Amino acid sequence: MTKVFRQSLAIALMALLSPALAAQSYRVLLSNDDGIESPLLAALQLELAAMPGVEVVVAAPDVNQSGSSQSTAGGPIVVDKIYRDGSFFGYAVHGKPADAVRFGLVELGKDNAFDLVVSGINLGANVGDVSHLSGTVGAAMEGLYQGVPAIAISQDVEGVDTAASAKFATQLVARYQQHGAPVDVMISINIPRGELKGVLVRPMGDSYLRTIAYDLVEQSDNQSVYERERIIAQSTDTSTDTYAYQQGYITLTPLKFDWTDYELIDELESWDLQLVE
Numbered sequence: 001m002t003k004v005f006r007q008s009l010a011i012a013l014m015a016l017l018s019p020a021l022a023a024q025s026y027r028v029l030l031s032n033d034d035g036i037e038s039p040l041l042a043a044l045q046l047e048l049a050a051m052p053g054v055e056v057v058v059a060a061p062d063v064n065q066s067g068s069s070q071s072t073a074g075g076p077i078v079v080d081k082i083y084r085d086g087s088f089f090g091y092a093v094h095g096k097p098a099d100a101v102r103f104g105l106v107e108l109g110k111d112n113a114f115d116l117v118v119s120g121i122n123l124g125a126n127v128g129d130v131s132h133l134s135g136t137v138g139a140a141m142e143g144l145y146q147g148v149p150a151i152a153i154s155q156d157v158e159g160v161d162t163a164a165s166a167k168f169a170t171q172l173v174a175r176y177q178q179h180g181a182p183v184d185v186m187i188s189i190n191i192p193r194g195e196l197k198g199v200l201v202r203p204m205g206d207s208y209l210r211t212i213a214y215d216l217v218e219q220s221d222n223q224s225v226y227e228r229e230r231i232i233a234q235s236t237d238t239s240t241d242t243y244a245y246q247q248g249y250i251t252l253t254p255l256k257f258d259w260t261d262y263e264l265i266d267e268l269e270s271w272d273l274q275l276v277e
Contacts, residue, residue, distance in 0.1 A: 025055045026177045029104040029114045029143070032122060033068055033097040033135025036060040036082055036090060040121035040162055044153070045089075047166035048118065048173065057114070058082075058090025059104035061097055061135075066124070068096045070138035070145075077103055097139035105146045116176055117143030120153035120189075121165050127190045127251060128235070128242035129207040137255070140186045144257060149181030152188045159193030168250065188253045190245050197248040204253050205240030208233050 028048055032041045041060060048056045062080060073095035080092040091108070093100040101117055108114075122136035131137045136152050143150030153169045155162065169189060188204075210233050218225035235243035241251040 026053050026116070027055045027057065027109070027112060027114045028173065029101065029109070029117045029148075030056050030058045030090070031060045031097060031100045031104065031117065031119050031139045033061065033065045033119070033139060034123055035064045036062060036092040038064075038123070040123055040155075040165075042084070042089075043162045044118070044121050044166045044169060047163070047170050051170055051174065051177075053177065054173070057104065057108055059093055059100045059108060060090060061100050062092035062094050065096050065135050066122075067133050068098070068135035068138055069133055070098045070141050071096050072102075073099050079103065097135040098142040098145075101139045101142040102146065105143070105148060114148055116173065116181065117148050117150040118153070118169065118173065119143075119150065120169070121162060122152070122154035124154060124157050125190045125192070125208075125245060126152065126154040126188060127206075127208060127245045127253075128204055128240060130209050131188060131204055131253075131255065137186075137188060140188070141255070141257065144184060144186050149176060149183075150186040151176075152186060153191070154189070155191040156193040160191055165191045182254070184256060186255045188251075188255055190241065190251045190253075192245050192248055192250070194248060196250060198250070199252065200241075200244045200249045201252045201254075202241040202244045203239065204242075204255065205237055206233070206235040206242035208235055208242045208246070 030045055030048060032038055045056055045058055048054055077099060078094040082089045082092050093103050105114055117140055119136050119139040126134040126137050136154055140150035140152035151172055155165045172187060209230060211228055211230050213229040214226040215229055216224060217227050235246055237243055241253045245251045
């Protein structure tokens with residue numbers, strides 16, 4: 001077999017295999033809650049798109065929807081195509097983060113299903129009980145709701161290398177791509193500011209972001225305007241993600257939908273509550 005023949009055969013085989021290889025690409029739906037114009041979203045999109053065998057599709061809220069949890073907007077869904085530097089970037093969904101993910105999975109994935117939902121990078125941590133309020137976490141949980149594995153990634157509001165955060169997230173995506181993702185579990189990543197001490201896996205715990213007062217700033221006969229006063233509370237529970245995050249560690253927290261307190265089920269049954277006639 002001559003060298004030219006071998007080269008021709010290799011080219012022919014690649015041509016035959018290329019459609020199959022394309023069909024086997026690992027499809028990632030990327031969303032967030034800060035809105036499609038967030039530079040942190042763009043940074044993560046850039047890193048994910050550079051991964052071998054990964055196809056990234058962006059579907060994110062058209063504007064900032066922080067604190068939306070997994071809420072949904074009513075009525076028709078308006079979707080805009082967004083371009084950056086003359087190239088198509090993604091879909092801006094006029095709705096909540098969960099709406100963007102739902103649209104992406106159901107509509108954009110109807111002919112070629114997605115393998116993973118990635119939500120972030122969020123500007124601001126989502127450790128502890130704040131996770132229940134987070135639109136970043138809510139977007140990822142919508143992935144689970146639709147039967148697709150998901151990852152959420154958040155970082156502190158300043159003092160963080162966003163490019164490094166994005167690269168860190170790709171480690172988990174690569175593992176999922178190669179080995180498969182855990183079933184019915186979403187991994188929440190939180191990256192603190194400053195010099196990082198390491199990576200810790202911790203359960204969610206503590207409400208580090210607290211509202212302590214409402215200050216009256218304006219008032220009329222029928223209306224009052226208040227400014228919310230919030231503080232960052234320092235965690236003292238060394239077992240929680242909040243504590244580890246505040247000590248300078250990247251935290252990974254596996255989250256599930258089931259909020260049931262199984263330990264209380266038997267006690268609740270013993271209360272013997274009855275129908276009231």
